Amino acid sequence: MIKTPILLNSAEAEIIRVLKKKHVISRTDILDFSGWSKAKVSQEVRSILDKGYLVEVEDGVSQGGRKPRMMRFNANLGYVVGIDLGATSVEVALADAVGTIVQRVAEPADVHQPAEEVFGRCTELILGLLDLQGCQIDQVLGIGVGVPGPVDFSRGVLVAPPLMPDWENFPIRSFFKKTFPTAFVVVDNDVNLMALGESRYGEALGVDHFLFVKIGTGIGGGIFSNGKIHRGNNGCAGDIGHICVDKNGPICRCGNRGCLEAMAAGPAIIQAGLQAVQNGESELLQQMIESNEGVLTPEMISSACREGDEAALRIIRASGQMIGDVLASLVNFFNPSHIFIGGGISNFGNHLLVAIRRAVLRRSLPLATTHLQINFSRIGSDVGIYGVLALVLDYLFVDEEKPFLSV
Ligand SMILES: [Zn+2]
Numbered sequence: 001m002i003k004t005p006i007l008l009n010s011a012e013a014e015i016i017r018v019l020k021k022k023h024v025i026s027r028t029d030i031l032d033f034s035g036w037s038k039a040k041v042s043q044e045v046r047s048i049l050d051k052g053y054l055v056e057v058e059d060g061v062s063q064g065g066r067k068p069r070m071m072r073f074n075a076n077l078g079y080v081v082g083i084d085l086g087a088t089s090v091e092v093a094l095a096d097a098v099g100t101i102v103q104r105v106a107e108p109a110d111v112h113q114p115a116e117e118v119f120g121r122c123t124e125l126i127l128g129l130l131d132l133q134g135c136q137i138d139q140v141l142g143i144g145v146g147v148p149g150p151v152d153f154s155r156g157v158l159v160a161p162p163l164m165p166d167w168e169n170f171p172i173r174s175f176f177k178k179t180f181p182t183a184f185v186v187v188d189n190d191v192n193l194m195a196l197g198e199s200r201y202g203e204a205l206g207v208d209h210f211l212f213v214k215i216g217t218g219i220g221g222g223i224f225s226n227g228k229i230h231r232g233n234n235g236c237a238g239d240i241g242h243i244c245v246d247k248n249g250p251i252c253r254c255g256n257r258g259c260l261e262a263m264a265a266g267p268a269i270i271q272a273g274l275q276a277v278q279n280g281e282s283e284l285l286q287q288m289i290e291s292n293e294g295v296l297t298p299e300m301i302s303s304a305c306r307e308g309d310e311a312a313l314r315i316i317r318a319s320g321q322m323i324g325d326v327l328a329s330l331v332n333f334f335n336p337s338h339i340f341i342g343g344g345i346s347n348f349g350n351h352l353l354v355a356i357r358r359a360v361l362r363r364s365l366p367l368a369t370t371h372l373q374i375n376f377s378r379i380g381s382d383v384g385i386y387g388v389l390a391l392v393l394d395y396l397f398v399d400e401e402k403p404f405l406s407v
Contacts (some may be wrong), residue, residue: 013399026068082388144392150236195222197387216344282311324359
């Protein structure tokens with residue numbers, strides 16, 4: 001059994017770094033990027049193959065001489081687990097050591113329940129996936145946990161999470177290590193992980209400066225700066241949902257008034273829809289509510305928009321404008337090249353996107369918006385689970401000269 005994180009010497013770390021980008025690699029590739037002598041390349045390759053981190057695969061394409069022998073990660077090293085926990089749902093995925101998902105499961109969740117219960121259920125889901133895959137607990141090398149709240153990344157705990165205040169400082173790492181003692185555990189904020197997923201598997205591949213904005217029950221932001229997630233001093237960088245939009249606005253769940261989230265996220269949109277029905281402004285929404293036992297959902301407002309319902313359009317445009325106004329300040333401050341939008345209500349489609357773009361362009365400095373692109377994430381709802389798996393894989397192989405995680 002392999003001890004994790006897998007500590008690499010600097011030569012091995014360099015090989016793995018290149019391999020993560022290229023997926024397969026030859027001795028000639030290593031010779032090219034490392035500048036090492038042929039003898040050193042062959043010694044390092046022998047050592048890393050002996051340790052079982054890499055395996056040789058089919059021959060590559062000949063450049064005139066003998067076909068080069070290619071190498072890739074040893075997919076049988078073990079498995080990693082990603083948990084993407086949202087306010088109302090959870091997804092758990094089991095992937096091999098190169099990140100290919102082999103089993104996954106999703107179900108409703110409620111973060112208003114105690115942390116022990118919710119993470120206990122996650123543990124059961126992981127055990128179920130291991131069973132399906134026919135593998136053992138000690139084959140789990142690492143577990144990544146994405147949670148909907150601010151995370152102190154170095155300690156792996158939530159700090160003052162407005163959604164689930166009782167979860168503050170809950171020891172997520174030691175909780176999972178009780179059942180999975182051989183696995184390391186990393187914890188991060190869900191939107192940071194969406195940004196990471198977008199950067200590895202989406203249109204942000206190769207983009208150095210971008211914002212990822214999640215709009216759902218709440219509103220959050222992930223900041224990707226200089227090719228890395230920017231978490232800030234305490235881990236709450238990007239918490240844009242609690243920027244004040246109207247100091248006389250409604251009380252937010254954080255206790256302050258008029259936060260962006262309280263004014264423009266899912267619950268505020270529903271509230272505005274109910275108000276419109278009460279004021280007799282939308283027959284369509286009224287019919288929809290009546291045929292759904294008096295309940296209005298974001299999907300219903302979204303479909304009313306598609307039908308051209310004036311009240312629904314006004315609500316979505318107002319929400320988009322408030323989000324866009326806040327993003328305009330962030331664009332001036334941070335100067336990203338892209339903004340990606342994801343989360344539950346991003347499927348309001350073009351009306352929301354157009355309103356956000358218009359507000360950003362109107363209020364940002366011209367230089368900051370010259371090449372700015374604002375789009376929905378094309379990965380869709382998988383972006384969080386891809387992100388959390390990418391994080392685990394980043395910590396699976398660690399350069400022993402630059403340790404950055406104590407587990
Ligand atoms: Zn707030």
